[in-house]
Amino acid sequence: MNNRIKEYRARYDLTQDDLAKKVNVRRETIVFLEKNRYNPSLKLAHDIAKQFHVTIEELFLFEE
Amino acid sequence: MKKTILLFVIAILALATVGLWIYSSKNTFSAGNIFQVAVIVILVGFALFFGFKRIGSSIRGEPAEDELSKKMLVKASSLSFYISIYLWLIVMYFSDKTKLATHTLIGAGIMGMAIVFALCWIVIYLRGIRNE
Numbered sequence: 795m796n797n798r799i800k801e802y803r804a805r806y807d808l809t810q811d812d813l814a815k816k817v818n819v820r821r822e823t824i825v826f827l828e829k830n831r832y833n834p835s836l837k838l839a840h841d842i843a844k845q846f847h848v849t850i851e852e853l854f855l856f857e858e
Numbered sequence: 859m860k861k862t863i864l865l866f867v868i869a870i871l872a873l874a875t876v877g878l879w880i881y882s883s884k885n886t887f888s889a890g891n892i893f894q895v896a897v898i899v900i901l902v903g904f905a906l907f908f909g910f911k912r913i914g915s916s917i918r919g920e921p922a923e924d925e926l927s928k929k930m931l932v933k934a935s936s937l938s939f940y941i942s943i944y945l946w947l948i949v950m951y952f953s954d955k956t957k958l959a960t961h962t963l964i965g966a967g968i969m970g971m972a973i974v975f976a977l978c979w980i981v982i983y984l985r986g987i988r989n990e
Contacts, residue, residue, distance in 0.1 A: 820915050823927075826987075830986075832986050835925050
């Protein structure tokens with residue numbers, strides 16, 4: 795699973811720290827997500843997608 | 859914050875015990891003892907690393923624990939438990955072959971479990987948690 799968190803974060807001019815605080819996780823979690831080293835829970839995926847006003851499918855790219 | 863304080867208290871107690879052990883056995887310290895002290899210091903260092911990480915997160919206004927850190931701990935714990943079963947089997951096997959006292963073997967086993975946990979956590983941290 796890939797994601798476009800870094801791209802959207804840049805679009806909204808947010809730092810990893812800002813995003814982490816907005817979705818109530820540690821900055822390290824955002825780093826792991828952006829490097830595709832962690833698949834988030836549905837709640838976290840929803841919270842991040844909500845911050846960027848997009849759907850989960852737009853933010854996280856599922857591959858068969 | 860309570861967990862962090864508890865972690866630091868345990869780390870200080872462990873270091874104080876090691877200090878007392880070194881002080882009480884001044885000239886009778888063997889190479890094996892030095893190895894044991896080194897392992898304990900590394901493990902306490904690992905615990906302190908966790909503690910400082912949690913404090914750093916709190917200072918930055920982040921939660922001390924989140925879903926990733928909890929998942930990592932759970933995964934490292936389950937994996938280290940699985941490996942520890944085999945570790946104890948090895949300890950049991952060597953208990954017949956060596957003349958070491960029972961408390962020494964149990965101590966080695968417990969220390970081994972702690973090392974296995976630390977290694978499991980490092981491996982999971984480096985690999986990440988994906989596609990499960």
